[in-house]
Amino acid sequence: MSEMTGSSETLVQVRGLKFSYGRRVIFDGVDMDFLRGKVTTIMGPSGTGKTTMLRMIGGQLRPDSGQVHVDGQSVPELSRRQLFELRKKMGMMFQTGALFTSMSVFDNVAFPVREHTNLPEQLIRDLVLMKLEAVGLRGAHKLMPAELSGGMARRVALARAIALDPLMIMYDEPFTGQDPITVGVIMQLIRKINDTLGLTSIIVSHDVAEVSAISDYIYLISNGKVIGHGAPSQLAASGSGWVTQFMHGQPDGPVPFHYPAPDYATDLLDGAGHE
Amino acid sequence: MLNWLQRLGRGALDNFAGLGRASLFLGHTLSGLPSVLAHPRRVIAQLHSIGVLSLVIILVAGLAVGMVLGLQMYNTLVDFGAEASLGPAIALTLVRELGPVVAALLFAGRAGSALTAEIGLMKASEQLSGMEMMAVDPMLRIVAPRFIAGVLALPLLSAIFSAVGVLGGYFVGVGLLGVDDGAFWSQMQSRVDFYDDVLNGVIKSVVFGIIVSWVALFQGYDTVPTTEGVSRSTTRTVVYASLAVLGLDFILTALMFRDV
Numbered sequence: 437m438s439e440m441t442g443s444s445e446t447l448v449q450v451r452g453l454k455f456s457y458g459r460r461v462i463f464d465g466v467d468m469d470f471l472r473g474k475v476t477t478i479m480g481p482s483g484t485g486k487t488t489m490l491r492m493i494g495g496q497l498r499p500d501s502g503q504v505h506v507d508g509q510s511v512p513e514l515s516r517r518q519l520f521e522l523r524k525k526m527g528m529m530f531q532t533g534a535l536f537t538s539m540s541v542f543d544n545v546a547f548p549v550r551e552h553t554n555l556p557e558q559l560i561r562d563l564v565l566m567k568l569e570a571v572g573l574r575g576a577h578k579l580m581p582a583e584l585s586g587g588m589a590r591r592v593a594l595a596r597a598i599a600l601d602p603l604m605i606m607y608d609e610p611f612t613g614q615d616p617i618t619v620g621v622i623m624q625l626i627r628k629i630n631d632t633l634g635l636t637s638i639i640v641s642h643d644v645a646e647v648s649a650i651s652d653y654i655y656l657i658s659n660g661k662v663i664g665h666g667a668p669s670q671l672a673a674s675g676s677g678w679v680t681q682f683m684h685g686q687p688d689g690p691v692p693f694h695y696p697a698p699d700y701a702t703d704l705l706d707g708a709g710h711e
Numbered sequence: 712m713l714n715w716l717q718r719l720g721r722g723a724l725d726n727f728a729g730l731g732r733a734s735l736f737l738g739h740t741l742s743g744l745p746s747v748l749a750h751p752r753r754v755i756a757q758l759h760s761i762g763v764l765s766l767v768i769i770l771v772a773g774l775a776v777g778m779v780l781g782l783q784m785y786n787t788l789v790d791f792g793a794e795a796s797l798g799p800a801i802a803l804t805l806v807r808e809l810g811p812v813v814a815a816l817l818f819a820g821r822a823g824s825a826l827t828a829e830i831g832l833m834k835a836s837e838q839l840s841g842m843e844m845m846a847v848d849p850m851l852r853i854v855a856p857r858f859i860a861g862v863l864a865l866p867l868l869s870a871i872f873s874a875v876g877v878l879g880g881y882f883v884g885v886g887l888l889g890v891d892d893g894a895f896w897s898q899m900q901s902r903v904d905f906y907d908d909v910l911n912g913v914i915k916s917v918v919f920g921i922i923v924s925w926v927a928l929f930q931g932y933d934t935v936p937t938t939e940g941v942s943r944s945t946t947r948t949v950v951y952a953s954l955a956v957l958g959l960d961f962i963l964t965a966l967m968f969r970d971v
Contacts, residue, residue, distance in 0.1 A: 494844055516848075523846035534841035548845045551852075596845075 447472045447604055447636045448493055453502035455488065462488050463499070464660035470604075470638055475630050477639040477647040479682070480657040481691065486640040487531075489657075490606045493638070494526060495519045507603060524552060527597030527605040531612060533589035535581040535596070541568070542577040545596045552600060567595040571625060587618030594625060604636040605629070611643045619643075623650050644683055648672065656682060658691075733929045736854075740928070743848070743855035753856040754863070761822045761857065762864030766871070768821050769814060773872035776809055777801065777879025784880075785888050794890050798899035801880035802873075806903065806912045807968065810873035812960050815919035818865050819952035823927035826857055827948040830931025831941035839932075854928050861924030862917065869916035911967040918963065919956050926952040 448470035455463045462485035470476045478486050491497040492504050495511045504511040509522055535544050545564045549555060555563070568574040571591040581589060590610060597605050607626065611619045627650045630637045641647050647654065648668035656664040656671065656679055664671055664679040672683055681689035697703065747754060780801050788794045830853065833839050839849045877899075884890040903909065927948045934944040 496840065496843060520846040520848070523844055526844065528841070528844040530837045530841055532837055534837040536838055536841075537836070548847070551845070551847050593841075 445471055447507060448638065449503070449505045450489075450492075451503040451505075453492065453504065454500045455485070455492065455497070455502075456500060461660045463502075465502070466657065466660070466662055468655055468662065468665075470636060471653070472636050473630075473634060474652040475627065475637040475639065475650055476653045476655070477641060477651040478655050478657060479640075479642055479644070479647065481642065481682070484657050485660070486642075486657065487608050490528070490608055490638065490640055493606065494523065494528060524600060525603040527600070527602040529590060529593045529597050529605065529607045529610060531609040533581070533586075533593040535584075535589055535592055537581050539581075540577070541573065541579050541581070541584070541592050544581070544592060545577075545599055548596065548599045563599070564595075567599055568592075570598070570629065571595045572621070585618075587614050587621065590614075590618075590622060591625065594622075594629070598629060598633065598635075601633070602635065604638065607637065607639045607641075609641055610639065611641060611646050619646060626650055644685065648683075658682075729933070732933060733925070736929045736932060737925055739850045740855050740858050740925075743851040744859070746851045747855045747859055750856070753852075754859050757857050757860035758864055761826070761860045762868060765818060765821045765864070765868060768817055769868045769872050770875055772813060772817055773810075773875035774879040776813060776872075777805065777876030777881075778883045780804060780809075780876065781880035781883030781888070785884055785890065794884075794888075795894035795898055796902075797880065797884045797890050798877075798895035798897075799902035801884070802877055802899045802903050803908060805873040805876040805880075806908050808912075808960070808964070810869045810876065811912050811915040811919055812956060814869040814872040814916065815865060815923055815956045816953050818861075818868060818919075819923045819927070819949055819956065822861065822864070823923050823948050823952050824945045826861070826924070826927040827931040827934070827945045828941060830854070830857075830928060831934035831936075831944050834932065834934055835936035835938070835941060854932065858924045858928055861927070862920040865920030865923065866913055866916040869912065869919075873912070907968075911963075914967075915960065915963050918959060922955045922959060923952045926955065 446469045448468075450466060450468040453463045453466040454461075466489075468478075468489075478489055480486055488497060492499055493506060493511065495514065498512045506522060507525065509518070511519070511522070514522060535541075536547065539547065542564055545567055546560050549560050549563060565574050565577065568577055571594050573588060573591055573595065576584070576588065576592075581592070584592065594605075610622050610626065614622065623646055626637060626639065629635065639647055639651065648671075651668055654665065654668055654671055655662055658678065664674060664676055666674070671679055674680060674683070678690040680686070681691060687693050781797065784797055784800045784804075785794055788796055788800065830839075833849075833853070839853070842849045842852060881895060885892050885895050930944040930948045930951070934940045
């Protein structure tokens with residue numbers, strides 16, 4: 437066990453994490469700490485394994501090697517029963533919302549409460565309406581998921597994720613494909629819910645401006661490694677070429693604009709009639 | 712040549728791996744049965760969507776098959792002056808064979824494909840992942856109640872199919888072709904044995920219920936979570952379940968009716 441596992445400061449600790457899909461290396465020795473009460477964001481280009489990291493923390497995937505500790509427990513070593521107990525302390529908001537399409541908004545939010553408690557229905561009603569009020573959708577509790585906009589669906593998913601008052605909440609690409617107003621609403625909710633409920637939040641995103649505004653700490657990952665980390669202001673002022681390119685959205689740099697190819701002129705002149 | 716061998720080997724390995732996953736899936740489903748029994752309402756809800764909503768097609772098909780049987784068998788039996796045997800002939804054909812088999816084929820097409828599409832789309836839209844992250848096991852909450860409902864529904868649907876088929880045969884044989892009413896029912900009563908015929912038919916439909924539900928639920932759970940993947944899995948459910956029913960029917964018939 438690492439010396440950090442019992443730390444009261446760190447809720448989630450990742451050490452020496454290695455993971456591959458077949459021959460494709462996703463993580464090649466990644467270390468991360470997610471502090472209690474803070475909003476920490478994992479950023480990086482598409483396909484770098486940001487969502488995979490959330491699945492590792494949630495125990496849906498097991499690393500090839502390395503450690504993932506949540507609240508002092510080693511996630512890959514937990515039995516299925518222990519893992520499910522730990523997940524009761526976690527909330528997750530999926531990119532699509534992942535609402536149950538056959539249930540109303542109310543029943544979606546009530547689902548985890550009904551599954552894990554024996555509370556009377558009147559109390560469940562009050563609890564669900566309070567959670568929906570927190571995301572501004574109390575008035576929509578009778579609607580079906582098909583009647584919601586994308587942004588509303590994510591807010592319902594957020595209400596469902598906090599239904600059991602978890603220790604931490606994970607957000608998978610919460611801003612992708614949303615209009616500016618919805619992005620603003622979700623940003624405000626993430627920060628407000630984190631601070632008022634005393635949660636620990638982990639966001640996976642590649643929206644630099646949005647996460648910089650609400651995050652306490654950011655990890656940048658690429659090619660299986662952490663290539664930069666720090667407070668948003670530190671990263672914005674970083675001298676690293678890669679970090680600068682990502683944080684400022686520059687089209688060319690350490691990550692080249694062009695896919696590797698032979699010399700342009702040679703290709704045009706010598707390739708006539710080829711292929 | 713080497714490529715061909717390679718493809719053959721890969722195909723065989725993939726099939727064995729799929730069979731292994733399907734076996735583990737069935738084991739996991741069966742381990743969830745005690746939890747399902749503690750929540751009978753979940754099974755009842757599925758019995759409605761799997762069983763009750765399949766009733767129309769079962770009733771119509773049963774009636775049509777019974778009427779055709781009445782017509783065809785009468786034409787053969789009347790040549791031998793044995794039209795009084797129409798009742799038992801129709802009843803035995805339906806109870807032993809056509810009831811369980813045709814009901815299972817219709818069930819695979821109507822309810823099996825719906826189960827695969829439902830579970831597959833739940834997977835594709837991350838509803839199953841979401842459930843897991845809420846510390847709820849989808850195998851217990853989603854799969855096991857549907858499995859039990861499928862196993863309970865098919866024998867009932869088969870029984871209804873056979874009963875309606877007999878009525879269809881009666882309508883054609885007695886109502887239209889003039890077979891004696893008393894002979895139709897009394898011969899049927901004396902020639903159809905409860906254990907040898909009816910019970911064996913019920914056993915067949917229980918086995919078919921297990922197979923069709925297993926195939927349908929596994930194909931949904933194991934689907935590639937894309938639109939095309941769900942479409943392929945739904946097709947596979949109907950094809951695999953139908954072939955399994957027909958193959959098993961031959962084996963079960965050989966075992967059950969060799970001395971009858």
